Amino acid sequence: MNTGGQATTLPPSGVSSASQPPGPQPLLLASSSPRRREIIASLGVPFEVAGGIPFTERAERDNVALSPGELAWYNALGKALTAARLHPLRTILTADTVVSLDARVLGKPADRREAEAALRALSGRTHLVQTAYVLVFPTPEGERPRFTGDVEKTEVTFHRLTPAAIARYLDAVDVSDKAGSYAIQERGEELVRGIRGSFSNVVGLPVEAVSRLLGNAGYRAWQEL
Template identity: 40%
Template sequence: MASIILASASPRRAELLTQIGVPFAMHPAHIDESTRASEVPGDYVERLAREKALAVSAHFPGKWVLGSDTSVVLDGAILGKPSDEADAETMLASLSGKTHQVMTAIALARDDGCESRLVTTEVTFRVLSKSEIVAYAASGEPMDKAGSYGIQGLGGIFVKEIKGSYSAVVGLPLQETAALLADAGYPVWKHWSSSRESQT
């Protein structure tokens, strides 16, 4: 078993963690993701990341567990995953021509301890036509994504400007993830293979 557990089933988070050379195993967390009364978006996202990490950590004593959560926030309101194509179309229309925030939290837990970071990125959409909104919703890509779009996929053509972390918008803030692991005594660069090693 790898010494790092990713508390997620997201292929996008797995790809990002692989990108920075971290060996890991995946074990999705199953928690209640309901918002609490008067809970602000940033607190909600960070709480979920921590709860995911701690929930999975309980099954793997002594292992480091990474939990993450992402929410799209428009005018202070959280836009979750769409329930159907019509819902996706409504969300995309609301994002058209506007700037929204993508809040992603990362948490690193082991046993009862947990450290977390919250990353907020501003994303501006160009004005979207009705026909492309309908076509994108019909593609199926929005259905498992917060805010009904994936910046790393077809939805990338909607993005006019981004201020902040691209990887956080995809689902895992790489700089903050590496910093949490380094602070825990697990610097990711120690797992990078050397070109010299492959030549011997």
């Protein structure tokens, strides 16, 4: 058990109930995102990371019937319920972030050409970043999982970007795993003129909203230990 806000990693199958330590469990973060791990660690909440959750996210390019916010919720909830089946006695947090411009989803770029095209499209415009977050509570055998969560929205406005500015940014920042082809926490001042809403939401998890959610679930007490 870790009480300093640092993460440990669980195998996909989790820990059997017989080996669980008594008392409250650390939060189980079902996410491979290092940004989300850093945000949860910054809250001082003890947590572990669940590895290998076998859920296939609905791809941005397959987003025909869902709005960007609905797509984020679909993916976050799907990961949460899958993790709950593997770790039924744990409290689990999942999230998914979607970047969109005029309701068109801008996913992770397949290559540099796609990244350049995304940044050209965002240049001088205001786009929307939506992060869905889901908290699943421990589920006794035979019961359906109980969960809560929401979708946080942040508006982000870019500077007008020249081709040279786009090239400099992509030379400096690896955006291959970044929705929208940028990371606001990595040289974001070169791209972003302003935001309206939560900064951490653009990073990958709205810390203010998630902190309240975890506090309501009893995790604030962990910070006081």
